[in-house]
Every structure is written in structure tokens, then in C-alpha cells.
């Protein structure tokens with residue numbers, strides 16, 4: 001038997017891990033390179049998952065691949081890729097790292113820096129938090145408290161922060177923040193039944209199966225109020241509570257509201273290193289800075305560089321189940337490529 | 344006559360001020376006019392975007408387009424880089440060019456502005472002159488302004504201004520030749536045409552309202568008085 | 578147009594020319610606070626040793642007419658082009674604009690010319706035909722407050738006074754109001770951008786005071802152009818100004834600092850008008866919250882006589898602030914003419930008798 005082909009996967013989030021485990025089971029040698037000291041990606045930080053409130057730990061436990069043909073390298077950030085003699089060479093900060101016959105990108109997402117949306121006062125007003133902050137608080141088993149240490153009586157959840165916004169250079173929809181907003185509204189309501197929760201949205205994009213049921217539950221069981229209007233400005237009152245200005249567009253009237261806390265549903269951006277990875281090869285980014293597919297419909301997992309494939313949310317923002325589906329279909333594409341090359 | 348939709352599109356500022364609106368309401372949320380009036384910059388953008396001749400005609404004859412205070416707070420925030428305040432400028436321009444403005448109470452006030460700010464501009468070379476801020480019309484200016492107004496020669500002199508005199512400095516008299524240049528610029532670049540349109544349509548409106556002298560000519564003093572005392576309809 | 582993302586944050590560090598300026602006067606400033614523009618020019622030339630041309634041939638930019646829509650955009654562009662032509666004739670490339678409406682207007686025209694060169698050609702043609710003049714676009718356009726901001730530390734070094742309560746040693750609490758057209762139309766043309774405009778707060782800090790934020794900081798003063806200028810519409814202006822006062826009152830500010838001639842006047846006068854209507858003030862006394870522009874404040878700190886820089890033209894008295902700051906002044910010199918002869922004073926000053 002010939003020597004096993006070697007596949008390098010950049011990024012050890014759930015996409016990289018799932019693809020890695022499928023590919024080793026198919027008989028390949030796989031190396032996953034992860035820049036953090038831990039695999040699992042963003043899921044490490046989340047408390048429970050929409051739409052069923054299952055635990056991220058359960059997902060991670062299922063896909064932690066155990067296989068002698070799989071190597072995990074931590075604390076290594078891949079900065080560039082070169083194709084040389086039909087093989088790929090991966091580098092981190094100038095040192096040659098490893099060779100591979102095929103390459104799978106699973107670099108995932110980075111969360112929009114909410115302080116860039118200056119009018120919302122993140123980093124300036126102490127009672128403005130982000131969805132990621134909330135997940136961390138929730139995961140640590142803490143109650144949501146204002147900076148003054150009181151349970152908030154009113155929380156406003158703000159949709160589309162850093163998404164669908166030419167001002168911050170992100171014209172696209174981040175797709176999973178609407179449903180995250182519904183999930184977090186319910187979580188707050190369960191945690192603090194007395195607390196009023198308002199969601200300020202422009203369009204509720206609850207595209208997934210069971211997402212609308214969660215919306216219904218939020219309204220019926222938890223009295224979450226949904227206001228159609230995008231937040232324009234946050235200011236801090238003397239007692240550090242917050243004033244927000246939006247339009248209730250269904251009424252056509254401007255609306256000033258006082259809230260104890262504001263939770264920003266920050267958008268999702270592509271990983272920052274992606275741009276570097278496109279040098280010295282034919283990889284391309286799309287207009288939203290995610291990796292561009294060879295074909296949007298038919299070859300979503302194939303990049304513009306032969307031999308390099310993509311899995312999960314480095315293609316576009318995705319939920320966990322979509323990410324896993326994407327990882328498995330990427331594995332099929334990689335396998336097809338390597339078997340065809342063989343022949 | 345060109346369709347109004349086309350007249351709007353002919354102004355570059357429409358390209359500058361309008362991309363495509365997604366109805367988010369961010370502009371209305373911070374609009375001081377929306378807080379004060381029944382006014383919603385979002386729906387104005389949507390109406391202009393619709394390109395619907397009838398809807399736009401309606402805007403041109405309405406009080407609505409005259410409610411904007413031109414603060415441009417909407418410009419800073421729009422996630423689609425629209426600027427409702429600039430779209431308003433274009434609507435107002437067409438409303439004045441077509442005469443639609445005299446059909447609304449707030450629109451008719453353009454006559455008053457032309458006769459004050461406009462007149463100041465060409466007469467003094469400034470939009471505002473101390474002698475034009477009289478105390479009857481400006482009670483809010485208070486007793487200190489009353490004192491300044493009544494002693495303006497002395498007050499401005501003490502503060503090193505050059506009120507109504509030749510040479511450089513604050514409130515100086517602008518040389519005849521410089522004023523003439525302003526007037527010719529007005530003539531050359533469409534300012535005069537606009538004023539003629541405001542004047543003609545206002546006169547016709549005065550006649551329509553029966554504000555005429557014994558010969559049946561429009562009496563613009565009566566009209567001015569009428570405008571200053573017109574009751575809001577809402 | 579530029580957008581706000583992490584890469585162009587530094588754009589908010591706008592470039593401000595350091596010397597050789599050309600002054601573009603403000604209709605409202607010279608009308609209501611002529612002493613403020615006098616002291617600005619004096620600080621620049623006498624204290625900071627910079628050169629500035631005060632050209633008698635320039636006129637209004639017609640911005641108030643433009644925003645009340647009685648001056649067409651083409652005319653506005655041509656009038657601005659004329660100011661640029663005068664600059665060119667004097668060999669000046671750094672414009673200093675005293676008015677906020679003008680500042681927004683100059684930038685609106687320049688941005689339009691960048692995006693639509695045919696508009697610039699039209700302005701060139703209109704100007705040429707009307708006046709025979711040619712123009713160049715200035716190298717730098719700064720608002721007068723940008724210049725004071727640029728030299729704030731130098732001013733602090735030269736200043737005998739500070740924004741400090743000399744009785745308690747505490748910094749004075751200062752709220753700022755930034756004129757809408759300074760930052761809202763083109764955030765990258767404003768020091769600190771539109772949301773966290775720092776042009777005034779940096780001065781307050783450099784001069785020993787404490788900048789105080791308040792919820793309606795970014796709200797318009799209420800001028801509203803046609804709403805103030807047409808008497809029956811004026812309640813729009815006052816009701817917006819009221820929102821700001823209500824919002825700042827709980828913070829008990831010692832001073833309102835402004836960068837716009839109009840705002841400076843409105844925030845002063847509307848306090849008086851509101852007191853007359855409502856019988857109350859937004860300060861702990863009958864006077865109201867003192868209002869100063871950056872030039873007036875810089876002048877005071879540098880030791881200029883308050884009555885030489887025109888503080889007697891304010892309705893809300895500055896004396897309580899002067900006392901707190903330990904600035905000596907002569908009460909009886911307040912209402913004298915240029916020859917030193919006493920004048921009959923106003924009926925009353927402050928907000929309530």
C-alpha cells in the first residue's frame with residue numbers, strides 16, 4: 001500500500017475537528033493546526049445552543065477525534081501557504097511548518113469589535129455588553145447584573161451590530177445573530193423573570209428549522225417584546241443606566257427608551273489572518289472577506305485554488321449544525337480530489 | 344414640463360444623498376424634527392425611492408418637507424449612507440421651482456426667508472446684520488440684545504468691530520464692488536431665477552387669497568402679515 | 578465616501594495647518610460675539626505668533642441661505658469658489674473657517690467636486706463669467722476651533738488662569754456642545770469623529786477642567802435654520818434646546834463650552850427665554866449656566882479683560898464663573914463705550930430678575 005496522503009486543516013473549531021475525524025476514518029493522515037491552546041473554537045465560550053438549549057460541551061465531546069492518524073498542533077497560527085511541486089507548504093511567522101497533499105481551511109469566525117460602532121458606547125458605558133459577554137456570564141453560572149451590582153429591570157437587545165452596515169464596512173447579514181438574540185432574550189428571562197426584555201430588530205431573520213418556534217416561545221412564555229427599529233444612539237444617564245434612541249418603524253414615531261443594560265448582538269466577520277493566507281496562491285476572498293467558493297451553488301467547499309478546500313463558517317457565518325454539515329461535505333470534496341489525483 | 348421624478352434625479356445631491364433605504368429608522372430616531380413634528384425622514388426617503396410621481400407631488404405640496412431642521416444628524420448614522428437632510432434640499436428645490444411650495448403653510452414661508460436672509464445677503468454681504476435683528480421680532484434675544492441693538496455703534500466700537508465702515512474687520516461694510524460680484528454670481532448661477540419663482544408664485548398666492556390692493560395687484564405687506572399669523576392646520 | 582472601520586480610525590486625527598492662515602468670517606459670530614473673533618485673531622497673532630490674513634473682500638458663504646433653501650446649490654458653490662479665488666489671489670492655502678455652517682458647507686462642496694468633477698467645472702465657469710476670477714482648492718480647511726485645539730497646550734502654558742475653582746481647588750465641570758455641522762456631515766473632518774468629538778473636551782482637559790458627559794450631548798441645539806429664522810416656527814428651536822438643558826442640569830455644570838457661533842448664542846438666549854416662560858433656570862441660581870465659546874474661554878484664561886472680549890454681550894452673566902476662577906474684573910467697566918464713558922446698562926442680565 002502506498003504511503004497515506006496527508007491533509008492539513010487550518011483551524012481547530014468544530015468545522016476542522018469534524019472534517020478531521022471524517023477524513024481519518026476514510027484513511028488519511030490529518031494534522032489540525034490551531035492557533036489557540038485549545039480546540040473547539042468559539043463553541044468553548046458559549047453557554048447553551050439554539051434552538052434546543054443543548055450544551056456546546058455535548059457537541060464537542062462527540063467530535064473530539066481520537067485516531068492515531070490525527071495530529072493536533074496547538075498555539076500555532078498559520079500565516080501563509082505556498083504551493084510547491086504539487087504540494088502545499090504551511091508557514092507560521094516565517095518558519096516552515098509542514099507539508100500537505102491537500103489543505104482544508106476551517107478558520108471560522110471572529111466577532112465584530114463593538115467599540116467600532118461608537119454611537120453604541122461599548123467600552124465607554126459600563127452597562128453596555130455584547131452577546132459574547134453574555135454567553136460568558138451565563139456559562140460561568142452567574143446572574144446578569146448591572147455594573148452597580150443590581151439585577152437589571154430592563155434589558156434591550158440590539159440586532160445587527162456591525163452587520164448590514166455600510167458605515168463599518170460590513171454590508172452583509174451575519175445570519176445567526178437574530179436567533180442568538182432570541183435565545184439570549186429567553187435566557188435572561190429565565191434567569192431574571194422580573195426583567196423586561198426588548199429586542200430591537202430591523203428584520204427577524206429566523207431562517208432555521210425550529211427557530212420560529214423559539215420566537216413564539218419568547219413572545220408567549222417570556223413576554224419578550226420585539227420592536228421593529230434599529231438602534232441609533234446610546235447615551236449614559238447619571239446613574240449609569242442608559243438612554244436609547246430608535247424609531248418604532250411600525251408606528252412611524254421616534255422612541256426614547258431607558259434601560260438598565262444593553263446587549264449588542266455583534267456581527268460575525270471572517271478570521272483576520274485569511275487575507276495573508278491568500279498570498280502566493282490562487283485563494284480569493286469574497287466581498288465580505290470570507291473565502292470565495294469555486295462555485296456558490298455546486299462547489300461551496302472548493303476554493304479558487306485547486307487542492308485547497310473550505311469547511312464551516314470560514315465560507316460564511318453558519319450555525320453549529322450547518323457548520324458540521326459543511327465539514328462533512330468538505331471531507332467528501334477532499335477525498336474526491338485526492339482519489340482522482342491518484343488515478 | 345419634466346416629470347418631478349426626473350427633476351429630482353437631475354440634482355447631483357440626490358446621488359449623494361440617496362443610495363437605497365432599508366427602512367431601519369435610524370435617521371428618524373435621532374431627528375429633532377421627528378421629535379417635534381409629525382415628521383419621519385425614513386418615509387420621505389422611501390417615497391422618493393419609490394419614484395412614484397404622485398407620492399412625490401404630494402410631498403412637494405406638503406408641509407412635511409419644510410419640517411426638516413437641516414441638522415444632518417441623519418447623515419452620520421445611516422447604515423446605507425443615505426442623507427435624508429440632503430434629499431429634503433432637493434425636494435425643496437423642486438417644490439420652489441414648480442411653485443408647489445405655496446400650497447403648504449410652511450412652504451409659503453420661503454417668501455419670508457427670501458425677503459429677510461436673501462435681502463441681507465445681497466445688501467450687506469452677510470446673512471445676518473445687527474440692524475436686521477430687531478427687538479420686536481426677537482423677544483427671545485432678551486434685554487442684553489436690546490441693549491446691544493439700541494447702542495450698536497458704541498458696543499461694536501468698543502469690541503474692536505468695524506460696524507458699517509470700510510476696511511477689514513467684523514461687521515464691516517462690504518465694498519460695493521464685492522456686493523456687485525455677489526449679485527452677478529446670483530444672476531449667473533440660478534439664484535435670481537429661484538427668487539423670481541418664489542416671488543411670482545407668492546404673488547399669485549396673494550391674489551388667490553384676496554390679499555390685493557385697490558387695483559387688484561397683490562399686496563405683499565398683507566401677504567407677509569398673513570404668513571406670520573397663519574394658524575397651523577394640525 | 579470613507580467609512581468608519583478599524584483601519585481608518587486614525588482619520589479622526591485630522592490634519593490641521595500650523596500657520597499662514599486665511600480667515601473666513603462667520604455672519605453669526607461677528608454679529609453676536611464680535612469680541613470672540615477679535616480675541617481669536619489676537620491670540621493667534623499676538624500670543625502664538627502665527628500669521629493670518631483678514632481679507633476685506635470676502636463675504637458670507639451664504640450657508641444660512643443654502644440651508645434655508647433660498648440659495649441654490651450652484652450659487653452656493655460659486656460663492657464658495659469666490660472665497661477660494663480671493664485666497665488664491667493672496668497666495669493663501671490654509672483656510673480657517675469661523676462658522677460651523679460654513680465649515681460643513683465648504684466640505685460639502687469639496688466632496689461634491691471630488692465625486693462629480695463636472696460640478697466643479699460648472700462652479701469655475703459661473704465664477705469666471707460673473708467675476709473673471711479663478712480659484713484653487715485650498716490645501717487645508719480647518720475650523721477656528723481646530724486651531725485653538727492644536728495649540729491648546731501652548732495656550733495652557735501661557736495662561737495665568739485655569740479651569741479650576743480657586744476656592745476649592747477642584748476642576749470646573751464643563752459640558753460641551755459641538756455644532757452639528759462640525760462633525761455630523763463629515764465625521765472624518767472633525768477632531769475625534771462624530772460620536773466622541775474631542776475637539777472641545779481636549780481643550781477642557783488641557784486647561785484644567787473636567788469634561789462632563791450628558792445624555793443629550795449629541796442632540797442639536799435646535800437652530801433648525803428656517804425654524805429659528807421664521808418667528809412662528811421658533812418653538813421648534815426652544816423645545817430642542819430645552820431637551821439639552823434638562824439633560825445637562827443634573828450634572829450641575831459650571832460652564833457650557835461651544836464651538837459654533839449659533840449654538841453659543843442659542844444656548845445663552847434660550848436659557849433666558851425658557852426662564853421667562855417657565856420661571857425656572859437650569860442652574861442653582863437665577864443667572865443660568867454660563868455659556869462660552871472656545872475663543873472666549875481661551876481669551877479669559879490668557880488674561881484678556883472680559884469686557885474687551887465682549888462677554889457683556891451674553892445674557893447669562895459670566896461673573897459667577899469669573900469669581901470661581903479667580904479672574905479679576907471691574908464691575909463698573911462692563912458697560913462703557915470705547916472712550917471709557919459709562920453707558921446705560923441693559924434692563925437686566927441673567928435669566929430671572
Ligand SMILES: Cc1cc2nc3c(=O)[nH]c(=O)nc-3n(C[C@H](O)[C@H](O)[C@H](O)COP(=O)(O)OP(=O)(O)OC[C@H]3O[C@@H](n4cnc5c(N)ncnc54)[C@H](O)[C@@H]3O)c2cc1C
Pocket residue numbers: 010011012013014015016033034035036039040041042043046048049050051076077078079106107108109110111131132135176180183268271273311312313314318319320321323
Ligand atoms: C454570540 C454567539 C452565540 C452563538 N450561539 C450559537 C448557538 O447557540 N447555536 C449555534 O448553532 N451556533 C451559535 N453560534 C455560531 C457558532 O459559534 C458557529 O457556528 C461555530 O463557532 C462555527 O464553527 P467553526 O469551526 O466554523 O469556526 P470557529 O468556531 O470560529 O473556529 C475556528 C478556529 O480556527 C482557528 N483559527 C483561525 N484562523 C487560524 C489560523 N490562521 N491558524 C490556526 N488556527 C486558526 C480559531 O482559533 C478557531 O479555533 C453563535 C455565535 C455567536 C457569535
Ligand code: SF4
Pocket residue numbers: 159160161163164172173174175176177178179203204205265267
Ligand atoms: S441575523 Fe439578524 S441580527 Fe444578525 S445581521 Fe442578520 S438581520 Fe441582523
Ligand code: SF4
Pocket residue numbers: 363364365366367368369370371384385388420421422423424425426427
Ligand atoms: S437611516 Fe438610512 S436606511 Fe435607515 S431608514 Fe433612514 S435613510 Fe433609510
Ligand code: SF4
Pocket residue numbers: 370373374375376377384410411412413414415416417418427428429431
Ligand atoms: S437633517 Fe432634517 S431629517 Fe435629518 S435629522 Fe436633521 S432635521 Fe431630521
